[in-house]
Amino acid sequence: MNKAGDELSPELIKGWTQVAAGNQNMTASVHTIRIANATDAAAVSCLLEVSYTALLPAFYTDTVMAQILPLITKANPLLLNSGMFYVATAGRGNVVGCGGWSIRAPKIGVRMNSQGNIRHFATHPDWLRRGIGRDILHRCVKEARAQKIERLNCYSALGAEPFYGANGFLAIKQIDVPLTDEFSFPATLMYHELS
Ligand SMILES: CC(C)(COP(=O)(O)OP(=O)(O)OC[C@H]1O[C@@H](n2cnc3c(N)ncnc32)[C@H](O)[C@@H]1OP(=O)(O)O)[C@@H](O)C(=O)NCCC(=O)NCCS
Numbered sequence: 001m002n003k004a005g006d007e008l009s010p011e012l013i014k015g016w017t018q019v020a021a022g023n024q025n026m027t028a029s030v031h032t033i034r035i036a037n038a039t040d041a042a043a044v045s046c047l048l049e050v051s052y053t054a055l056l057p058a059f060y061t062d063t064v065m066a067q068i069l070p071l072i073t074k075a076n077p078l079l080l081n082s083g084m085f086y087v088a089t090a091g092r093g094n095v096v097g098c099g100g101w102s103i104r105a106p107k108i109g110v111r112m113n114s115q116g117n118i119r120h121f122a123t124h125p126d127w128l129r130r131g132i133g134r135d136i137l138h139r140c141v142k143e144a145r146a147q148k149i150e151r152l153n154c155y156s157a158l159g160a161e162p163f164y165g166a167n168g169f170l171a172i173k174q175i176d177v178p179l180t181d182e183f184s185f186p187a188t189l190m191y192h193e194l195s
Pocket of ligand 1: 051055097120122131132133134155156157159
């Protein structure tokens with residue numbers, strides 16, 4: 001069983017073998033994107049913890065990691081129930097990716113009806129670079145366009161800029177997103193014009 005909890009079925013092994021062989025077309029065949037719901041809370045929290053713990057330390061100091069990890073690794077019930085948050089599942093339904101969008105900005109809470117905000121993207125470290133994040137992000141963009149949203153904003157974690165940049169986002173500036181009165185999250189403000 002791998003870290004994502006997948007049993008190594010012949011189908012999955014065949015898929016990974018195809019990846020190793022450079023067949024990019026198989027990526028869509030081993031994960032499924034669906035709208036999240038409240039029953040995904042534990043799996044999403046687990047994914048956020050595994051992904052952020054493994055991947056963010058390359059870009060944040062130990063001190064910052066110790067401060068922010070407990071604050072950013074809990075699934076947000078409002079997002080989970082919004083119909084605008086997605087999970088990628090693989091194997092027997094294991095959650096290997098997540099992400100979504102909201103009209104209300106995180107923490108700051110400002111609502112601008114013409115603008116949306118990208119929220120809580122994470123891919124399991126064992127499932128990176130298979131198009132999971134891209135598929136979820138494209139779903140967000142499609143839904144935002146359908147709702148006449150003109151611009152998607154994103155507080156990109158340091159290190160995630162190339163991912164958002166490869167998917168239509170432009171960087172504006174470095175910012176500190178307040179998480180509590182004491183701690184903030186160093187990030188890059190990015191945006192994607194949809195109109
Ligand atoms: C950012 C993250 C969600 C990307 O997930 P992913 O499923 O691996 O991304 P994808 O496979 O869909 O990548 C799509 C494209 O984005 C770009 N990209 C993704 N990760 C990249 C990286 N580490 N470096 C450079 N480009 C990257 C590439 O162009 C990639 O296409 P390619 O693999 O064909 O070259 C993932 O790295 C992650 O969970 N990081 C830690 C948590 C985090 O920072 N989340 C963002 C919070 S704002």
